């Protein structure tokens with residue numbers, strides 16, 4: 094039997110962790126209509142590829158459409174043609190929407206907050222217009238762990254972005270199917286697969302706390318390579334990964 098290449102090993106690990114996350118947290122059910130949020134970065138492209146491939150497997154039967162949202166007041170140079178073609182490979186329709194916000198109308202809120210709030214709002218509206226019951230986001234295991242650390246150290250509570258979150262006020266559920274996939278695998282897989290890097294020119298993009306936490310957690314993992322599983326188990330045993 095042929096020895097698997099490094100690319101094949103990473104691919105197998107991503108596919109297996111993607112399936113594990115879906116079944117463990119029951120993220121996809123028969124008849125689901127999923128809208129995937131695609132920024133154009135490696136994580137959401139990987140999400141789209143995995144959903145597209147999973148969709149071809151017989152059970153559960155579900156459908157996927159994708160949405161890419163641009164802010165008219167932010168100089169984002171995403172190649173929408175590339176995103177549409179990428180999605181089309183898997184038989185997925187990509188909707189490209191443009192919206193905007195005025196950072197001067199509410200100076201109490203940061204531009205990042207306003208941008209992400211508006212993006213979410215557009216995503217919810219599009220999902221409802223398309224009759225989707227779920228929205229899939231490309232956050233992976235590292236995002237979920239770093240968020241837990243940020244919430245603990247800066248907000249004073251033990252919580253994170255859950256793998257599944259049922260919205261209370263609308264018939265929508267947010268799912269994070271890459272929740273058990275590690276960022277380093279996505280990073281290497283994206284390079285092997287030649288995912289086109291999108292140019293982000295956000296004038297507000299400074300997320301120093303998050304990148305500091307990433308560095309600190311990297312140090313912790315050098316001390317204990319099992320640290321991520323420890324944090325994950327703590328989140329799971331405290332019921333923080335599913336909100337229904």
Ligand SMILES: Nc1ncnc2c1ncn2[C@@H]1O[C@H](COP(=O)(O)OP(=O)(O)OP(=O)(O)O)[C@@H](O)[C@H]1O
Nearest residue numbers: 130131132134135136137160161162229230231232
């Ligand atoms: N402009 C956008 N349009 C649609 N969905 C988006 C957009 N920006 C972000 N998202 C969704 O929100 C998730 C988290 O966004 P964030 O900006 O934190 O991404 P990220 O960690 O840089 O990942 P990615 O590599 O996918 O850009 C993305 O994976 C994607 O599912």
